[in-house]
Amino acid sequence: MVQCLGRLLVCVLLTVGVAAGANAAGMSEAAFSRGIALTEDGSYDEAIKLFRLAVELSPDVALYHEVLGDAHVAIGGVDSYLLAKAEYEIALQLEPDRRRAREGLAQMALTTGRFGEALDVLESLTFEERVQ
Secondary structure, eight states: OHHHHHHHHHHHHHHHHHHHHHOOOHHHHHHHHHHHHHHHOHHHHHHHHHHHHHHHOOOOOOHHHHHHHHHHHHHHHHHHHHHHHHHHHHHHHOOOTTTTHHHHHHHHHHTTTHHHHHHHHHHHHHHHHHHH
C-alpha cells in the first residue's frame, strides 16, 4: 500500500508540475516531505525513492543528500553504507558546515571498522564546538 502511494505521489507531482508549470524546487520539497513521512513509518525503500527524486530535481540542496544518506543507513548493509557515505560527502561539498553529515560519516566509519577515520571526524566536531 505504501509503495503504491509513494509511486502515485511521484506521478501526481510530475503531472502537476508539468501541467501547472510548477518549479522543481516545489516538487522536490513535496517529494522530500513525503519521504520524511515514510521514514517515520519505517518505509525506507519508498522514502529513498522520493529522496532521490528530490535530489534529482534540486541537486544543490545539501539537506536532501544528508537525509538520503540517513535513509540508506537505516536500511543497513555494506552497499547502503557506501551509498550513505557518498550522499554525506555530497552534502558536505555543498555545505561544509553540515554537522549531521559529518556525524553520518563518523557513524559509517565506525560501522565499517575505520576507527582512525571516525576519530578524525569526531575530533573535528568537538573542535568546532569549542571554537564557537
